Amino acid sequence: MNSKVNPNIRLEDLARALKLSIATVSRAISDSPRVKPETKKRVKAMAEKMGYRPNQIAKSLSSGKTNVIGVIIPRYDEPFFIEVCRGIDHIARKYNYRIVISSSRNSYKFEKENTFAFEKGVVDGVIMSFTHHTKTFTHVDEMISRGLPVVLFDNVSSKIKGAAHVIIDDYESAFQATDLLIKENNKSIGYISGTVMKTVFNKRFDGFKEAHIRNNQVYDEKHILNCKSIHQEHEYREVYNFLNKLEHMPNAFFCSTDNYAMLTIKALIKLGYKVPRDVKVMGFGNLHYSSMFTPELSSVSQPSFYMGEVSAEILISKIEKDYYFEDGKDEVILPTKIVQRETTR
């Protein structure tokens, strides 16, 4: 039963106060052309006066539209995702949508739960990024088969039919970054990465290799580290130990994330090296605190905010016009940019 909830004004209350029917009031509120301007004015004035606020739930149930976009991200505590959410939010507001953010807390199980929660006319569409553990996609297929528009961003390993994809070119970006390091006369370059975001990391590593090939430079397998740890502190130990055991320290490191870059720099400093004087470091991601780091971090800049904006635009297009892209494509690749700060100077 509706026990305590709304001591709220409903259309019916307005209707009674105005001696009009509910239907007319409803139409007046939603600015239907089928109602006399004067009546509209009266209704709106009264609505204002009585403090009427439409009940979104009832509205949704009746119209089948919620004006809510569901967002599923692997985790809250990664600035990249937050930036994307901000971008989504920005566009969503423009089109009068609200967003609901759910974290899968880096677990496939929760990710699935989240998609289930979104399946129901609770949202008009979903924007999501997979956890690193997500290998099967039936949960996404199910949303799509129920007619929910779905936009996938970042970390999209394989395409999913019926969804749109917003990504960056990891391979190309890593290539550019490495190429730049080589062109700036770094004769030996190491690579520090991890094992978690496998698909993405592989592409970045491929770009790293390709840049060496095209420049006729070789890299030393001993200068490659793929951290197995997960937690910040363990990762740090691993990086530290790796660097500590190196016979020859390379001139530069390309790191597959800004996080690894910071860990690397921290370890290098601990080991008595100066960055960038002795060793240069390039990160990937350009997190918002990269520039607050000392020394300021050079990094491949992913357009995170923009990525959110684009994702939202595409999703809303699908919701309202039934297509993701005018030209029928199902993917957009966003450009990256290398931001050179202190660590590669």
Add this chain to the structure above:
Amino acid sequence: MNSKVNPNIRLEDLARALKLSIATVSRAISDSPRVKPETKKRVKAMAEKMGYRPNQIAKSLSSGKTNVIGVIIPRYDEPFFIEVCRGIDHIARKYNYRIVISSSRNSYKFEKENTFAFEKGVVDGVIMSFTHHTKTFTHVDEMISRGLPVVLFDNVSSKIKGAAHVIIDDYESAFQATDLLIKENNKSIGYISGTVMKTVFNKRFDGFKEAHIRNNQVYDEKHILNCKSIHQEHEYREVYNFLNKLEHMPNAFFCSTDNYAMLTIKALIKLGYKVPRDVKVMGFGNLHYSSMFTPELSSVSQPSFYMGEVSAEILISKIEKDYYFEDGKDEVILPTKIVQRETTR
């Protein structure tokens, strides 16, 4: 008009397939004791088989309960708030609630909009933190008067009747931090802060002063800076210029946020000082990247995650049991902790 939306199974479909009434099916699904175990089994099996998923919207409209908690934060891109959200989410899930996060993008106008959006039986309760511009609280009063439970956390300048408050003791925390700096033999201590979060900053400054008084130490007005700028880079310039013009550099700085601490350190380094060798720095907030900073930042640790957890517990208590605290209080003060890392060693 319910145009395309759900090609979905409803209770009615199950009822027909099972030759039962809708009511019984509904009860079976929600595990009511008033239905034969065997029937329950049949219903659940069929529900599973047909892929039934309850329509949350309809459920909410009918029951007046949404199991959604609305969260309003000033901004997404501040790790502190994200941590709080994670804490909220953690507890919310435990009690089978979902959370909806809205950012007021640091604007009072948007904050108000957000509270309006939440007013409607769209959420069962609201957890929020004010922007720095929020001086009037009618929007909150309105939510409360409509019967919405409200929990306010952080940055709570004055108490609001009918809401619960989850805060830290800014005064005491700043006192402790300064006291520690004094006890560790820093003969002159500067204070770097801003003007935006006035109420909070004032309390922290009061703590700073009190520690001096109690230790019979004086501070130099010339060593106090309250940044007027807002944007990161302008703030940095302001800090830099301030430090640059100082005749005597203090032994240590207490900064009212980690952000100011990092800016301060960055500027100090630029000016040729070593941290902590020449100057020590203490921050406030203990953001998650404080430990990744080089040198690692000492800071007053706000229990952000825990603050979220506590807020959620209190809110859900109010929602389900109609009281925030068993003892009728309306406020809880969470303890802080000074985390000493490299910058004060």
Add this chain to the structure above:
DNA sequence: CTGTTAGCGCATTCAG
């Protein structure tokens, strides 16, 4: 233990 009935608040036919 199960079925019948009546809303939740709104949008939207269909009649005037």
Add this chain to the structure above:
DNA sequence: CTGAATGCGCTAACAG
């Protein structure tokens, strides 16, 4: 231009 009637899918009295 306005009103009366119907239903979105579900829950919860009220009856049996």
